Amino acid sequence: MDQICRIDEIEEGQSKGLDWGEHKLIAVKHQGQLYLYLNRCPHRGIPLEWQPDQFLDLERQFIQCSTHGALFRIETGDCIQGPCQGQALQPIEFSLRDGEVWADPIPSEPN
Template identity: 40%
Template sequence: MTPTPLIELAEVEENDAKGVTIRDGAKVRKFIVLRWGGETLVYRNRCPHAGTPLDWVPDRFFDRRKQHLFCTSHGASFEPETGLCVDGPCLGDSLEKCAFEVLDGVVVLKEAI
């Protein structure tokens, strides 16, 4: 498996998130790279409700109070640190967490896309 670089970690501000789209031929995968509470996390950018990306506006992943990741399609809210849906139509479901490592300042996906 070839590691998949997603983004330079320095491009993601603390307590914010960036969307990354990886294309491999016809295969398209979207990710959320998040820095939150001193940690870095990577989720698939796919809402567990209907499978759409969370960000209707690119890179706008948070609700107004900047407490939860927010899906603009039907209003699901997710805990940033766990990906758990705490409000909305997929209550109790979670965003898919992705294994990654940071190599030379680059967030690299450990799994095949």
């Protein structure tokens, strides 16, 4: 397992972009829960943000892709509106140990 970040690096109601080896991740803390996803929009396969650490819509109710505005549920990663509706962000499973966030490496994708 790799350490990804500390849980207190992400504030309640905020999002943060994280580098994890070759991967980019989205971390969101929402109602006391941490959620982690690959930072890759299912629509075009590109990162979601246009400003660092800004992944949420104005009301902070959804994760939003800045390119075409797709909205994703924070709790599940499901796209509920936009060009990739019905698809989802890839969740990253993690465990917490002493305030640190750990996850198994993602297998590399075949080229």
